[in-house]
Amino acid sequence: MSVAPGDPATASGARAASLGLRRNRDPHQFVRVARYSRFVTRMKLLMPSLAVGLLLLVAVWPRIQAAMEHVRIPIPRLDTSAARDLKMVNMRYAGFDRHNRPYSVTADVARQRPGKDDTVELDSPKADMTTENGTWIAVQSYTGLYQPQHQLLDLFGDVEVFQDKGNEFHSDSMHVDMAKSTAESSDPVEGHGPFGTIEAQGFRMEDRGAVIYFLGKSHVTLRDDQLEARH
Numbered sequence: 001m002s003v004a005p006g007d008p009a010t011a012s013g014a015r016a017a018s019l020g021l022r023r024n025r026d027p028h029q030f031v032r033v034a035r036y037s038r039f040v041t042r043m044k045l046l047m048p049s050l051a052v053g054l055l056l057l058v059a060v061w062p063r064i065q066a067a068m069e070h071v072r073i074p075i076p077r078l079d080t081s082a083a084r085d086l087k088m089v090n091m092r093y094a095g096f097d098r099h100n101r102p103y104s105v106t107a108d109v110a111r112q113r114p115g116k117d118d119t120v121e122l123d124s125p126k127a128d129m130t131t132e133n134g135t136w137i138a139v140q141s142y143t144g145l146y147q148p149q150h151q152l153l154d155l156f157g158d159v160e161v162f163q164d165k166g167n168e169f170h171s172d173s174m175h176v177d178m179a180k181s182t183a184e185s186s187d188p189v190e191g192h193g194p195f196g197t198i199e200a201q202g203f204r205m206e207d208r209g210a211v212i213y214f215l216g217k218s219h220v221t222l223r224d225d226q227l228e229a230r231h
Contacts, residue, residue, distance in 0.1 A: 151178040161174070161205075173187050201215055
């Protein structure tokens with residue numbers, strides 16, 4: 001049997017075959033093709049830009065290298081000795097002498113270094129002592145060493161001694177025994193007060209300054225009113 005070209009059966013078969021081919025195609029294939037096309041397009045634009053950037057870098061690199069050679073980045077140096085020290089700011093130590101009288105030792109900065117027993121290094125140390133009748137004596141210096149266990153204080157540099165009586169003494173060093181309430185120095189000493197002025201080769205204080213001995217060759221200048229008071 002023959003089929004005419006315009007036969008409806010023939011057209012229906014052609015449409016069915018076309019639908020079958022569309023259904024057999026993978027839908028993910030279209031997505032992959034589209035992504036690849038976009039990638040190729042982007043790379044066509046990116047590659048020339050990268051090439052131009054590399055050429056510019058090669059051209060200016062000698063100038064960059066010369067500029068880098070003149071740049072020095074300061075690297076801070078760490079003081080490892082400070083890490084080994086025990087430091088205290090605004091130190092204050094309070095105690096009592098052998099007669100149970102109070103005293104105190106203060107400093108702007110105190111450092112205790114390992115391997116030095118209980119010795120404490122002091123910056124701007126000050127010490128004050130009060131007597132039983134309420135009078136006081138104070139000392140200060142540029143630096144000092146303090147031994148809390150032995151109650152010993154050594155002062156160095158511009159040592160100053162003050163008494164509430166108005167007396168004032170200056171020396172380069174002084175050794176203070178806080179427990180015994182004594183102080184002494186073998187360096188020259190200068191002093192002044194209501195009595196007048198004095199210069200000596202050293203001095204020794206006992207009982208918190210109640211008694212002061214001036215050592216070596218000494219020179220005393222008394223005030224006129226003190227001389228009149230003695231007559």
